[in-house]
Amino acid sequence: MSTLWLIILFPILTGITTLFTKSHKIRKILLLICSVVHMALTVFICQGSITPATESWFTTDALTKIFLSITSLLYFGASLYALTYLKPDEDGDQPSALLDLSFLRNKNAVFMGCMHFFLAAMTLSIVSAHFGLQWIGVEATTLASTPLIYHHRNKKSLEAAWKYLIICSVGIALALMGIFFLAMAVPAQVEFFTPRGLSKFAGYLRTDWLQVAFIFVLVGYGTKVGFAPMHTWLPDAHSEAPSPASALLSGALLNCALLAILRVYQVCAEIPAVQTLASELFVLFGLVSMAISGIFIMHQADYKRMLAYSSVEHMGVMAFGFGLGKVAVAAALFHAICHSLIKSSLFMLAGNILSAYQTKKVEKIHGLLRTMPVTSVLWLAGFLAITGTPPFGTFMTEFSILKTAVESRNYLFGALYLLFLVLVFVGMLTIFSTMALGKKMTVNSEGQPIDYKELNLRKDGTIYEHPLQYITPIIFLAAALYLGCNIPEPILQTINEASAILGGKAL
Amino acid sequence: MNSIATLLALSCLFLLGSSRLMLAINMIAFQGFLIGILPLVSGHGFSFEVIILAATGIIMKSIALPQMLKKALEKSGTKREVEPYISFGASILSGIILLFISGWIASRLTQDETIVSSSLIAGFFLLFTGLFTIITRKKALTQALGFLVLENGVYTAGLSLGSEFSFMVELGILLDVFVGIFLMGIMLFHIDKEFDHIDTDRFDALSDLELLNGNILNLDQDTDEEEGAE
Numbered sequence: 204m205s206t207l208w209l210i211i212l213f214p215i216l217t218g219i220t221t222l223f224t225k226s227h228k229i230r231k232i233l234l235l236i237c238s239v240v241h242m243a244l245t246v247f248i249c250q251g252s253i254t255p256a257t258e259s260w261f262t263t264d265a266l267t268k269i270f271l272s273i274t275s276l277l278y279f280g281a282s283l284y285a286l287t288y289l290k291p292d293e294d295g296d297q298p299s300a301l302l303d304l305s306f307l308r309n310k311n312a313v314f315m316g317c318m319h320f321f322l323a324a325m326t327l328s329i330v331s332a333h334f335g336l337q338w339i340g341v342e343a344t345t346l347a348s349t350p351l352i353y354h355h356r357n358k359k360s361l362e363a364a365w366k367y368l369i370i371c372s373v374g375i376a377l378a379l380m381g382i383f384f385l386a387m388a389v390p391a392q393v394e395f396f397t398p399r400g401l402s403k404f405a406g407y408l409r410t411d412w413l414q415v416a417f418i419f420v421l422v423g424y425g426t427k428v429g430f431a432p433m434h435t436w437l438p439d440a441h442s443e444a445p446s447p448a449s450a451l452l453s454g455a456l457l458n459c460a461l462l463a464i465l466r467v468y469q470v471c472a473e474i475p476a477v478q479t480l481a482s483e484l485f486v487l488f489g490l491v492s493m494a495i496s497g498i499f500i501m502h503q504a505d506y507k508r509m510l511a512y513s514s515v516e517h518m519g520v521m522a523f524g525f526g527l528g529k530v531a532v533a534a535a536l537f538h539a540i541c542h543s544l545i546k547s548s549l550f551m552l553a554g555n556i557l558s559a560y561q562t563k564k565v566e567k568i569h570g571l572l573r574t575m576p577v578t579s580v581l582w583l584a585g586f587l588a589i590t591g592t593p594p595f596g597t598f599m600t601e602f603s604i605l606k607t608a609v610e611s612r613n614y615l616f617g618a619l620y621l622l623f624l625v626l627v628f629v630g631m632l633t634i635f636s637t638m639a640l641g642k643k644m645t646v647n648s649e650g651q652p653i654d655y656k657e658l659n660l661r662k663d664g665t666i667y668e669h670p671l672q673y674i675t676p677i678i679f680l681a682a683a684l685y686l687g688c689n690i691p692e693p694i695l696q697t698i699n700e701a702s703a704i705l706g707g708k709a710l
Numbered sequence: 711m712n713s714i715a716t717l718l719a720l721s722c723l724f725l726l727g728s729s730r731l732m733l734a735i736n737m738i739a740f741q742g743f744l745i746g747i748l749p750l751v752s753g754h755g756f757s758f759e760v761i762i763l764a765a766t767g768i769i770m771k772s773i774a775l776p777q778m779l780k781k782a783l784e785k786s787g788t789k790r791e792v793e794p795y796i797s798f799g800a801s802i803l804s805g806i807i808l809l810f811i812s813g814w815i816a817s818r819l820t821q822d823e824t825i826v827s828s829s830l831i832a833g834f835f836l837l838f839t840g841l842f843t844i845i846t847r848k849k850a851l852t853q854a855l856g857f858l859v860l861e862n863g864v865y866t867a868g869l870s871l872g873s874e875f876s877f878m879v880e881l882g883i884l885l886d887v888f889v890g891i892f893l894m895g896i897m898l899f900h901i902d903k904e905f906d907h908i909d910t911d912r913f914d915a916l917s918d919l920e921l922l923n924g925n926i927l928n929l930d931q932d933t934d935e936e937e938g939a940e
Contacts, residue, residue: 333875333879335875335879335880335883336879336882339879339883339886342883342886342887345890346886346889346890346893349893349897350893353897353900358904358905361900361901361905364897365850365894365897365901368890368893368894368897369844369853369857372857372890373840373844373857373860376857376860376864377864379864379868380837380864380867380868383864383867383868384871386871386875387872396875
């Protein structure tokens with residue numbers, strides 16, 4: 204038994220305990236304990252103290268290290284945030300007709316329990332090397348996160364959760380088909396059904412099956428990544444889920460699914476014929492995703508949906524980078540880190556605004572700078588960061604991707620890429636400025652005065668902001684800013700190593 | 711082997727043409743049983759692990775899940791699928807076309823092999839039928855059934871391609887599918903409670919397409935009004 208099982212099994216254990224815990228306080232403590240232990244184990248893995256015993260199931264290569272650290276860090280941030288976000292227990296729900304278990308009636312217990320399971324599933328999908336095991340992990344993330352989306356238990360969240368479950372399950376089922384095809388491409392003497400195991404026998408792989416496998420995997424897992432046009436579940440799920448869950452869905456989950464595609468791409472990169480096809484498909488899906496999200500961000504009426512579409516756009520940027528190859532691969536990997544940090548902060552800030560104003564409509568919110576000073580300053584900083592404005596890490600990565608496109612003489616693609624980035628910038632600028640600037644709202648859209656007591660308004664006209672509500676966004680945005688100015692040597696080295704695995708060049 | 715593949719294909723055609731949900735669930739249970747015994751007859755021998763997998767598959771897919779879906783159906787009080795986007799007659803015709811397509815794909819894929827396996831065709835046909843059902847039917851319950859058929863199809867195709875993973879992985883895949891459908895079942899109860907119907911075509915609270923239609927003025931509309939209108 205590998206020691207890596209510990210990092211997967213520990214959250215499951217704490218999750219089960221959470222489900223059966225009556226006290227809200229103990230559940231909060233368990234959430235923190237779980238995230239801290241997970242972080243500690245992740246640090247051990249990144250240092251190389253924990254390595255898998257055999258190659259057959261798990262891996263701790265550079266790709267795993269990058270994605271595992273993102274997930275662990277984001278989970279820690281999200282659980283800090285969840286401490287203030289979740290209201291204390293309300294009265295129990297109606298008993299379910301199917302299962303009448305007492306813990307299922309408590310919304311908070313289910314939510315927190317599923318957070319733990321979600322972490323376990325994401326970890327499994329990241330550290331597993333065996334393609335079948337990874338599929339189990341990715342499917343398990345869908346199952347564990349559906350109750351998170353359904354947390355508010357109203358019609359909209361039910362609709363979002365149903366769409367999410369059906370669309371993603373179908374997508375992932377197609378990915379399983381792709382993995383069966385991948386198994387067909389493999390000669391009998393291959394020992395391990397893992398990316399490294401297959402790469403060793405690259406010369407013996409059957410290219411036609413490998414091509415079919417990659418297409419199925421890209422479309423299948425791509426549904427979960429949110430590549431357009433399979434992204435339809437994403438805005439619904441991200442906007443209806445409670446903000447800590449949205450932050451995880453957008454920052455961590457999409458990356459897990461992306462990693463699942465990259466693992467198959469890792470094999471394809473060994474064979475030039477297949478690699479050409481794979482790159483073309485990456486570029487195609489990347490540009491289409493960016494285009495679609497650009498169109499839908501324009502005039503978007505709901506600020507959480509806007510953030511969700513922005514995730515589609517950034518996944519498109521990464522896919523475009525992987526498709527271009529060379530330095531763009533490293534840039535895309537680095538972009539994944541920056542995007543996760545920034546997007547999760549933005550979702551948390553959106554959660555602050557939502558819990559103060561109780562609306563997701565952009566047009567009903569003005570003058571944030573006057574009412575929520577800390578949140579709104581961070582909200583504007585997040586806007587600059589997510590659109591790739593110079594000091595932030597996203598600028599560097601988006602610029603390197605553009606540079607690669609120009610250097611490899613893909614002028615048309617480069618131009619389209621730039622166009623869509625500008626489109627998104629303009630669309631987001633309108634929304635962010637409407638919300639942050641302007642006078643303080645005194646009447647709501649129906650013309651009735653706003654009930655300031657309900658908004659927790661203080662005497663100086665500002666809304667009370669709990670430090671836990673903005674501490675995570677401050678740290679994450681600062682990290683994104685720092686990464687833009689100076690990449691620490693160990694991170695750069697890991698990214699370059701991962702880029703080499705995927706056939707790219709060093710940053 | 712061939713007879714099982716034929717029965718699987720027939721059950722799909724039946725599913726496409728039937729409007730009775732209870733019958734459809736029974737058909738799915740029968741399909742689950744066929745899929746369960748498939749590894750036993752496919753000539754891989756009778757090892758302990760194969761038998762365990764087959765037994766787990768049969769218990770999950772032909773007993774537990776159909777029972778639960780039946781319960782959900784009884785609770786909702788509906789018996790039939792309402793007007794699908796493509797009528798039942800046309801669905802059967804499409805089914806036959808899909809069957810030909812499956813045969814064509816299977817023969818293309820196994821060009822260099824000597825025989826085209828009948829279960830591979832059945833696998834693709836199940837997959838297409840599942841997708842077709844999910845797309846064209848309106849009831850959430852039928853969509854869950856469609857997903858089960860799709861999943862059966864992937865399993866059958868994988869089995870006939872001979873790409874088997876180790877015991878634990880196979881078991882994990884089965885468990886994931888089971889939990890997935892189980893969650894769908896729980897949500898069916900909630901959909902029933904919240905919406906008083908289980909039609910997904912009336913899921914329209916979350917859509918950006920009204921933006922495209924230039925219908926921006928209506929966005930103000932509160933959800934409560936929409937709920938009242940139903």
